[in-house]
Amino acid sequence: MKDQRPVVILIVIFLVSAILLTKLFMIQVLDDSFMKRAERNAIxxxxxxxxxxxxxxxxxxxxxxxxxxxxxxxxxxxxxxxxxxxxxxxxxxxxxxxxxxxxxxxxxxxxxxxxxxxxxxxxxxxxxxxxxxxxxxxxxxxxxxxxxxxxxxxxxLGYIGEINASQLEKDTLKYYNQGDYVGLSGLEKYYENELRxxxxxxxxxxxxxxxxxxxxxxxxxxxxxxxxxxxxxTIDLELQRYGEMLMNGKTGSVVAIEPKTGEILAMISAPFYDPNELTGAEFSKTYRRLNNDNSKPLFNRPIMATYPPGSIFKIVQSLIGLQEGILTPSSTFACNRSLVACHNHPSPVDLFGAIRNSCNPYYHQAFRQIINQEVSTNTFKDTEIGLNSWREKVLKFGLGSPLGMDIYGEKGGDIPSSKLYDRVYGSGRWKYSTIYSLSIGQGEMQVTPLQMANLAAIFANKGYYYTPHLVKAIDGDPSQIPGKFQIKHEVGIDAHHFNLIQDAMAEALYGTANRAVIKDLIIAGKTGTAQNPHGEDHSVFIAFAPKDDPKIAIAVYVENAGWGGRAAASTASLMIEKYIKGEITRPELQEYVLAGNFIY
CATH class of the missing domain: 3.90.1310.10 (Penicillin-binding protein 2a (Domain 2))
Structure with missing residues (x-):
């Protein structure tokens, strides 16, 4: 047999050539991935x-x-x-x-x-x-x-900034890329999906x-x-700017709400900052400066700062007592200052008088009746049962947990339960004398300014509220706002009980906050002084107006400004007048607030 090796070699060369030609044909004609890759290099x-x-x-x-x-x-x-x-x-x-x-x-x-x-x-x-x-x-x-x-x-409003690595990881839809800008606070963050x-x-x-x-x-x-x-x-920019002018140089909060809708008309945190500072190439540098400022201008006090509500909480105590039948309009107690300190006023007082004169001993005694109803023969157990029952009623007023407004970071404050006192004093080792400071809104109770403004809206509405919110419409359509802001919340108090409360709050201005009185406009309000162990007490005031058809409910906290009838009541009164009348008729009161000399 002749040598077959040349034939085999030729066959192998032919087969390899055929394979290579076939592959080349597929790459150049059938498969366009290489062409696309080349195109991408020029695109x-x-x-x-x-x-x-x-x-x-x-x-x-x-x-x-x-x-x-x-x-x-x-x-x-x-x-x-x-x-x-x-x-x-x-x-x-x-x-x-x-x-x-x-x-x-x-x-x-x-x-x-x-x-x-x-x-x-x-x-x-x-x-x-x-x-x-x-x-x-x-x-x-x-x-x-x-x-x-x-x-x-x-x-x-909040501000926007460059997205960080943590936010990118949470972006499951992969919408964002490195270097993109996103809302970091306020409305910019809450409504990021709508705004972006x-x-x-x-x-x-x-x-x-x-x-x-x-x-x-x-x-x-x-x-x-x-x-x-x-x-x-929902912000009224003119009212917002006026309130910021009044709060300039002070520390505190103002929250104004339209009671019938829960729409926030003004939300002021003082000290404040120019939002234009947190834009552009200097964002990081400016943010560090503001964040390190001892006055904490980035701290959103209306939703993050917590204080004792002070005497304002006496209204809530009154309503719970009335609803439970423990108090009646004619319930009368002596102003016994051996129980708790009070200021000069006639004694004894009925419920109307207690609200008008903000009588501390009245609520010390009334709260005892609310808490100790002798449902147990054990005094300690009776107080525990009464406190927990009372707390459930207070929570319905939107206290003790975040209200759920459209800004992230809202604090809930605290309405203490028996578990807190068990932890501090031991189970069965505390009683009414341990917790009596709650009767006048002091002690372990904490609320935010937003919650206090919402309380004012509840008093104005005679028993209900809508969750406070900052957006009125999206793309011009009110129905696009989140549904939770259109839900009516009842607090469990019959509407007729609010008649006496509103009348007493209107009369209270003449007793504890006569600076807040406005001619031809009836304001219903309540002063408070939140105790501050670190310095001067905080001035607190809530109100709504006009009394018979409320258009605005407001809460004002001015830190280290003393008695509520001075700084807070004056500021609230001016803002109410500005919103309802459109002008200020008491320039001397405005000058008093701007000067800020409330302690002297």
Whole structure:
């Protein structure tokens, strides 16, 4: 047999060639993945960031809008610089900042764009845009930052900032990317999904120098961004600004609510800050400065600060006593100052007189009857049963837990239960004499200013409230606000019991807060003095007006300002007058509040 090796070799060569040709045919003709990969190398994918929704006050005044800014993006693999010094001078950065930004971008990806210089102003963009063609791998991405026509309502509106790693991890829908801006506090955070809009994408062709050669395939694959939804806030901007003027230089809170709806008309946390400070390239620097400020301007006092309610809580005690039949309008107690201190007023007093004169001994004795109803022969057990029963009734007034308004971080305060006293004193080792300070809103009881304003709304509505909230409509549609803000909450007190309460609160102004009296406008209010072991007591006042058809309910806390009938009552009275009458007829009272000399 002749040698068959040449034939075998030829057959093998033929088979290998056929396989290679077949594979080449599949790559070049049937499989377009390599072509697509090549196309991607010449295409830039640009995210089109939408404008966030605008925010208006309840009367249509613009509170928040958008200002364009520009991020200089870099694709590290394509980025080239001939003269580093010239580059740094042109873009106003140091060599160290350039190296740091480029290193971070390269670490993220050598082929994907990353921010090199963030938040370039419109002026600087106009100066540099003609030079971008000289630097391959650079392009501009347009974004927007928030701006505020008036530096007001910063704690209610909140602010936006760059998303952090923790937030990115929680983004299960993968909407956000590194460098995106999100709401970090206030309405901006709570309504992030409504305000953020929907991203778009544009694809553009670039040559090897990174020069824009126009849209890829005439924009066939581009998608347009969709702007975020506009929000109409419940805030009355004029009232908000007036309240901020009154609280300037002070520490405390003001919350004003429209009783019939739960809409927040004003929410003031003093000291406050200019929201325009937390925008733009200086955000991080400014945030650190504000966060380290000893006066804590970033602290949202209306929803985060807790205080004893003081004498204001006597109204709640009165209503529980009336509902349970333990008190009647004619229930009378002597002003026995051996039980607890009080100020000068006629004695004895009935329930109306107790509210009008804010009589501490009256509520010491009334609260004892509410708590110790002799349902057990064991005095300690009787007090425990009574306290827990009383607490359940108090919780219905929206106290002891967050109300659930549309800002994150709301505190719930505390209405103590028997478990607290068991922990402190031991089970069965405490009784009424241990807890009597609760009778006048002191002791272990803690509430927020928002909860106190909500109490004023409950008294105005004769027994119900809507969860306080800051948004009136979304995209002009009131029905788009969260459903929980349209639910009516009953507190379990019959409406007729509020008649005496409202009458007594209106009369109380002449007894404990005569500065709050307004001619031709009946205000129902109650002063309080929240004890402060660290200095001067806090001045507290709640009210609603007009008494017979309430349009506004308000709570004012002024820290370290002493008696409630001075600082808090005066501030509340001026804001009520401003809201209802539209003008101030008592300039001397306004000057008194602005001066702030409440202790002397």
């Amino acid at each position: 830039q994918r640009i995210v089109d960031h939408p404008y966030r929704g605008l925010v208006y006050d309840r009367n249509g005044k613009l509170m928040v809008f958008n200002n364009p800014i520009f991020d200089l993006m870099v694709v590290p693999k394509e980025f080239k610089i001939q003269d580093t010094t010239q580059f740094c001078q042109l873009f106003k950065i140091s060599k160290e900042e350039l190296i740091e930004g480029y290193t971070a971008a390269k670490k993220y990806s050598s082929v994907k764009p990353s921010p090199l210089i963030k938040q370039i102003s419109t002026t600087d963009f106009a100066r540099i845009q003609d030079f971008l063609v000289d630097f391959p791998g650079l392009f501009i991405m347009t974004r927007s930052v928030r701006s505020y026509p008036l530096p007001s309502a910063s704690h209610a 809009g929907k991203k778009g994408v544009k694809y553009k062709m670039v040559n090897v120098r990174g020069i824009d050669k126009g849209p890829f395939k005439d924009g066939e694959y581009d998608t347009a961004s969709v702007a975020g939804k506009n929000i109409t806030s």
